[in-house]
Amino acid sequence: MSIPIDDLPDIPADLIDEIKAFLRLDHDEDDPAIAEMAGSASLLCESFTRQLLVARMAQDMLPVKNVWQKLSRLPVQAIDLVESVAADGLTQELSSDDYIVDIDSDGQGWIRLQTAVSVSRVRVSYAAGLVADWEEVPTMLRQGIVRMTGYFYANRDSNDVHQLPHAVSALWRPYRRMRMG
CATH class of the missing domain: 1.10.3230 (Hypothetical protein yqbg)
Incomplete structure (x- = not known):
């Protein structure tokens, strides 16, 4: 989402x-x-x-999976923040060791969790836009x-x-x- x-x-x-x-x-x-x-x-x-x-900030809520997941907005300029989201809505910033990000040549943003996270969702904040x-x-x-x-x-x-x-x-x-x- x-x-x-x-x-x-x-x-x-x-x-x-x-x-x-x-x-x-x-x-x-x-x-x-x-x-x-x-x-x-x-x-x-x-x-x-x-x-x-026009470039602006967006967020995607993604399920916790140990596979590459696409971000929904294009073209991604930068992936700024990845947070775990608990069932009660509390968030905690993940360490950069907990995930890998990639922005491919088409501007598609990708994220892959590297370590087990004890929640079911992560929120990714990123900048996207053509200009x-x-x-x-x-x-x-x-x-x-x-x-x-x-x-x-x-x-x-x-x-x-x-x-x-x-x-x-x-x-x-x-x-x-x-x-x-």
């Missing part, structure tokens, strides 16, 4: 301006709504690509967010929003991480 620690970083003013230019809006009245829609579009992008856009801040988000992903936000704005009173616009999915698809069974 993955638990987000840090929420999506605030949508920067320049991205809101880019969205307003796309929508041909010349007023600031809808800026708060546009920022919310851009946040939703960004989270949709993360869901579609199966990658966090450090919004300005570094790849152009195709950013353009998809702009277009998706425009779509949300244009259809804000409709109940018929059921699928991604084709242009948006075409922009995001090259960044999509596939899951193998």
Whole structure:
């Protein structure tokens, strides 16, 4: 189970301006709504690509096993903390001798317990994300967010929003991480 620690970083003013230019809006009245829609579009992008856009902290709760286990968020930048979690919720940091971590060339994070731990779960805290801040988000992903936000704005009173616009999915698809069974 993955638990987000840090929420999506605030949508920067320049991205809101880019969205307003796309929508041909010349007023600031809808800026708060546009920022919310851009946040939703960004989270949709993360869901579609199966990658966090802007780096932030995440946590995974994993069963205690002496096998390699994958972390759920991608791409992993650093694995910061591994803690045992008792049934009553109390945590204790594990020694680095108790586990091995690895981040492979695809940004997948892995952990393997080395010693017996007397609890049934461990919590792994780690940093994941494609880029450090919004300005570094790849152009195709950013353009998809702009277009998706425009779509949300244009259809804000409709109940018929059921699928991604084709242009948006075409922009995001090259960044999509596939899951193998």
